[in-house]
Amino acid sequence: MALFYTSGAFLQQCFATHRLCLCVKKVGLPDKILLGCTSCNLLHRLTLRSLTARCAQVEGRPGEESVERDASVSFGGCFASHPAALAMSEMDVVQDRVGLRCADCRLAYDMDVALFETHQR
Numbered sequence: 001m002a003l004f005y006t007s008g009a010f011l012q013q014c015f016a017t018h019r020l021c022l023c024v025k026k027v028g029l030p031d032k033i034l035l036g037c038t039s040c041n042l043l044h045r046l047t048l049r050s051l052t053a054r055c056a057q058v059e060g061r062p063g064e065e066s067v068e069r070d071a072s073v074s075f076g077g078c079f080a081s082h083p084a085a086l087a088m089s090e091m092d093v094v095q096d097r098v099g100l101r102c103a104d105c106r107l108a109y110d111m112d113v114a115l116f117e118t119h120q121r
Contacts, residue, residue: 008093010118
């Protein structure tokens with residue numbers, strides 16, 4: 001039986017040391033997202049309180065941010081059509097927040113996480 005760790009520290013460690021190895025493996029909207037790390041073979045399951053989307057800021061181009069409060073539909077569309085374009089862009093274990101960015105759609109997804117779960121594959 002696999003052990004589950006309920007701490008965001010494991011995801012934060014993956015993000016800090018090898019963020020390019022983190023990818024979105026599975027989406028169970030409206031509140032479940034599974035991230036996998038190909039470097040350390042950990043799976044990180046996030047249970048979300050909220051998911052919002054905003055236009056990603058491009059350096060040197062200040063612009064207005066439009067915010068989409070319930071971004072489940074747009075996130076599901078990104079994952080269905082181009083999952084490789086989704087990358088983790090920020091992690092705050094103190095405030096239980098994770099950020100993902102879609103390179104194709106130029107959207108940034110902000111997640112307020114209710115529960116972090118990590119286990120070995």
